[in-house]
Amino acid sequence: MxxxxxxxxxxxxxxxxxxxxxxxxxxxxxxxxxxxxxxxxxxxxxxxxxxxxxxxxxxxxxxxxxxxxxxxxxxxxxxxxNISIKPEKNVPLSKSFNQQEPVQLSPQEISLKVRPGLPITFNVSFKRVEGYPVDLYYLMDLSYSMKDDLANVKKLGESLFQALKEITEHAQIGFGAFVDKTVLPYTNTNKEKLLKPCDEEEADQQCQAAFGYRHVLSMTPSEKEFRNKVKDQYISGNLDSPEGSLDAMMQAAVCGDKIGWRNSSTRLIVLTTDAGFHMAGDGKLAGILEPNDEQCHMEGNLYIKSSEMDYPSVGQLAAQFKKHNIQPIFAVTKNMEAVYQQLSNMIPKSEVGVLTSDSGNIVQLIKDAYNRLSSKVTVTHDNLPDDVSVVYKPICKHPQPSDNEGICDNVSVGEEISFEVTVTARSCMERKSFTIRPLGIKDTLTVTLSTNCECECEVDETNHVHCREKGRVSCGICRCNDGYVGQFCECAIGDKDERSLRASCQRQNGTECENRGDCVCGRCQCHRTEQGSYFHGDFCECDDE
The missing domain is CATH 3.30.1680.10 (ligand-binding face of the semaphorins, domain 2)
Structure with missing residues (x-):
């Protein structure tokens, strides 16, 4: 009971x-x-x-x-x-794409005035623009085992463009190919083998010389141009099973001018392969010790640092994808699905699809992966100052749990959603900025943050009677003139300075009057105890309780 x-x-x-x-x-x-x-x-x-x-x-x-x-x-x-929220730039959300810069995130700039430790909350809105452009870069593994797949890719131009036009009228496609670094132990460096690394049993097999990564076609809206360029591609080869796909994706991400990425577009890299990938550290097998520098090294459409620079790490690749708003789709064979699913788990805004043995389902795979990517909106932040935390609360039909991001799933075109953003500064700071952005989207919100850690108090122009006419009042307390100290400026210190007077109120531990009294004219005036009696002693160190 x-x-x-x-x-x-x-x-x-x-x-x-x-x-x-x-x-x-x-x-x-x-x-x-x-x-x-x-x-x-x-x-x-x-x-x-x-x-x-x-x-x-x-x-x-x-x-x-x-x-x-x-x-x-x-x-x-x-x-x-006071704390305050002030939108500095708040252009309304666009309804559809009309050849101008669409707005999918609002506001675009906001200023916050906060108190340390006190959270402040504001809302951010997002809406997927109808007909937003799509740039798709088809990045294909041309090692010998992909021979059948290349034959099918040469035929898919029409169906691929048709699929993209169902999404938007403003679609472009580019093409690139990769194999691996042209050094041992990845590729046979025999001169003849470098020139023709394919299977010798098929003498009539057209085969191109070994290469690391080649950019074939910059972004184009022309189906004919895509078909003609892909038709001229031939299979190549290498020795080991993992390929140089991370090398290729890194160059496709950072060589924006070469690839032809547009400023306002959904950027997709579709990687097709039936093998795993080399990553940072694997270059040591060939004596390549120089780390990947995440820079563009393309000459004559070839990656010229392939044999001099190590493969990038997964973290480097993920950072560049995020920086350049690129969303990868890994179209891989069934035996590689688990490997690339692990890779996808480390790269935000990426998808994995399973190819049939001859890549016959690639168009449907791309459509399905695009729909999953575009319908999932993930809001996060960059360049967050020290001692600042951000928490997101998604306000939508299908919110998803996340520790440091805001996620809404199954968001349709034209549907407006919002995120409740709570910012907390833990220390005083002046005009620090950070960026809030949806992953894979160009739009950003710049947040400028300042803290209010000072009192704005008027100071009397003349000496105040409250301060014995020897000081001025500020925030209710006396600011004494030179030569005077004390709560009411009642102590004339003459040729002494305040520091030496205060030192006479301190014992060896340096605490003034044991925090039990006030130092007045170099002597401790002790406070009352909670029971009503007084502390006593030269430093208020004693009590009778």
Missing amino acids: DQFLLFLLLLLMGRNGLCQQEEVCTKSVINSCDDCIKSGPYCVWCKQLNFTKAGEQEAARCDTKAQLKARGCGEEEIISP
């Missing part, structure tokens, strides 16, 4: 808000209004004259608003720096 009553009591407390966290001001060393504001998100300052009692530290002016009001501080006498 007792346990049941306890349960009912806890339930009632929860319903009445008694279990909610109370606003608390945790004070440390407070000598001014600025110290108070910096000490905690709920700390405010009372500037009311004579608010503190005789012998009471000015730190008593610092507390929560509720506590100060309960102790008699008027509402208009409480200093609590």
Whole structure:
């Protein structure tokens, strides 16, 4: 019975808000209004004259608003720096693509004025534009085992363009090919084998010389141009099973001018292969020690650093895909599905599809992968300052859980969704900026963040009677003229300086009056204890309790 009553009591407390966290001001060393504001998100300052009692530290002016009001501080006498949200640029969302720069994210610029430790929340809206352009770069493995697949790819120009036109009227396609580095142990370096690395059993087999990565066709809306360029491609070969696909994808990502990526488009790389991939560190097998520098090294449409520079790491590739808003689709054979699924797990906004043995299903695979990629909207941030955290709450039909991103799934074209963004700064800072963006989308929101850690108090132009005519009032406390110190500037220090007077109030531990009193004219004036008696001793180090 007792346990049941306890349960009912806890339930009632929860319903009445008694279990909610109370606003608390945790004070440390407070000598001014600025110290108070910096000490905690709920700390405010009372500037009311004579608010503190005789012998009471000015730190008593610092507390929560509720506590100060309960102790008699008027509402208009409480200093609590304001927080603010100010949209600086807020162009409305576009409905459809009309050859101009569409807007899919709003606002585009926002300024925040916050208090350290106090969260501030604003909303970001997103809408998929109808008819948004698509740039698709078809990146094909031309090692010998892909011979049948190449024959089919040469025939798919019409169906591939038709599939893209169902998505948008503004579609372009490019083409590139890769095998592997042309050095041992990846490729047979015999002169004849380099020139014709294909299977010798098929003497009539057209075969091109070994190569690492070749860019074949820049982005074009012309089906005929695509068909003619692909028709001229022939199979090649190498020795080991993993290929140089990461080399190829890195160059396709960073060589934007060569590839022809448009500024406003959905950028897709479709990688087709039946083999795994080499990655950073594998170059050591060939004595290649120079790390991949993530730069474009294309001359005559060939990657010229293939035999000099190591493969990129998965992390490097993921970073460049994110930087250049590229979404990869890994079209691989069934035996490679698990390998590329692991790769996809490490590269945001990527998809894996399973090819048939001759790539006959590639068009449908691309359509399905594109629909999955474009209907999933993931909002994240870049260049986040130290001591700043961001939390996203998706507001949509199909929100997905995530620790540091906002994710909405199954978002249709023209559907407007939003994300509740909560920003918290944990320390004082001036004009720091970071970027919020949807992955794979060009649009960004620039957030400029400043903290309000100072009190804006008027300082009397003349000496104030409250300060014995020896100082001016600021934020309710005295700012003494040179030669005077004390709570009311009542102490004339003559040729001494304030530091030496305060030193005489400190014991070996350096604490002034043991934090139990005020140093006035070089002597400690001790405070009352909680029970009503006074601390005593030269440094207020004693009590009678």
